[in-house]
Amino acid sequence: MRDEATYEAVESALAKLDLDAKARLLQGQDMWTLPALPQIGLGSLVMSDGPVGVRGVFWGPDDPSILLPSPTAMAATWDPDLIARAGVLLAQEARRKGVHLLLAPTVNMHRTPVGGRHFEAYSEDPLLTGAIGSGYVRGVQSGGVGATVKHFVANDAETDRMSVDNIVSPKALREIYLAPFEDIVKNSRPWAIMSAYNSVNGTTMSEHNELLNGVLRGEWGFDGCVVSDWMGTRSTLGAILGGLDIAMPGPRSVYGELLAEAVRKDEVDESVVDDAVRRVLLLAARAGLLEDANPAVTELPAPVDGRALAHEIASRSFVLTRNAPIGGETILPIDPSTTTVALIGLAARDARVLGGGSAMVFPESVVSPLDGLTAALPDGALSYSIGTTLTDQMGTAERGFELRARCYDAAGTLLRELDLPNGMITWMGILPEGLDFQALHTVEVLGTFTPSESGSHRFGTKGLGMFTLTVGGETLFDGDQPLESSRELSLS
Secondary structure, three states: OOOOHHHHHHHHHHOOOOHHHHHOOOOOOOOOOOOEHHOOOOOOEOOOOOOOOOOOOOOOOOOOOOOOOOOHHHOOOOOOHHHHHHHHHHHHHHHHOOOOOOOOOOOOOOOOOOOHHHHHHHOHHHHHHHHHHHHHHHHHOOOOOOEEEEEOOOOOOOOOOOOOOOOOOOHHHHHHHHHHHHHHHHHHHOOOEEEEOOOEOOHHHHHHHHHHHHHHHHHOOOOOEEOOOOOOOOOHHHHHHHOOOOEEOOOOOOHHHEEEEHHHOOOHHHHHHHHHHHHHHHHHHHHHEOOOOOOOOOOOOOOOHHHHHHHHHHHHHHHHHHOOOOOOOOOOOOOOOOOOOOOOOHHHHHHOOOOOOHHOOOOOHHHHOOHHHHHOOOOOOOOEOOOOOOOOOOOOOOOOOOEEEEEOOOOOEEEEEEOOOOOOOOOOOOOOOOOOOOOEEEEEEEEOOOOOOOOOOEEEEEOOEEEEEEEEEEEEEEEHHHHHHHHEEEEO
């Protein structure tokens, strides 16, 4: 039901804004936030990646996240109501981290085994994907946090995924690629949609008037915001006329000053900008960030136990295809008093629980298959071997390491010391409290390594820029690791 008081507050706020303020509101002020406009009682809207957990604007052990199973595993439960409960949990996490808009779910199609984002998408089936995505959105937004369904649309192939022009027939576009988005928009009313990097039939998706304004808004009645994928915009006029509301990230994009200038040159009518601003203000109102507007949710759901729910989803996601008999008896369930278990593979010891990109969070703890089975089975029931390793790259510095990071300014003054459980530093756009880009000069990672076995060990660095690697007081490397190689330096 339409809340007239909220729409009146949106119109009142819009009337108080000049062109420059409106153009500024349509782009990020940094990597993850939109600007606050105190003159109209508008707070800063905070976004966060979130297919498997809410990262927040920081990424590190100081603010860990509940980690859910892969969305592919979520879909394997075949239970939209269970995934709606996961959405409630993620909204709870988002509120804890001060996040108003979750950049999820990902409802692109599994079309190839090597799809680069399949670990954060649901399935190869549009019907199942739409049903699970609808549950996710329904749960998140019941907790007063917006969901952003992505990546609209046909961002499913891997080759040149960020720039490819996908030529799709009308039938395939409707029945495969658009179908889950249509299901979610009509059934769960998401607050936002994210446009994809790719083009569809010759037009980049951040400027696709036919699909954004024609299909999404015109046919389906979508009343939320369209936000670009990060650095996924191409031109000012194409984006604003094509239906894009928010260009991310900031502080510079195709909007802001460039958009205001386009209006002043009569290349864009200001009413088009006003329509986009209305949608952004409505998004802020729904999230409780606009004065005199009613938030979409005033009574929050009951708290959710994140660990218990993650365990339930993981358990429900397993599919037993065959319980093969041996000697006339089935294998499962295992009787640890009479059965031994052989566990083989590097991934059993060094668990990979995350994909890359927007599905990366910092979990509070990780239990590997080896650790879990060792704890569950009696002594002597489990044997383990690494087996064949298919890569020569080293893992992160977790097992056997105790590390911390010290941050210094150019004069060598210690600014901040942080725990660093896995030896990785990933700060995107916003630094931890007590640090800023102007002052930060050097990050020193130091600590100890206690090997589980005696012998030769390899150490390395991986990243961009100047690195010095010192082991036992001896400098083994001091030099630059450039962008074009992004190589891993390994030294025995």
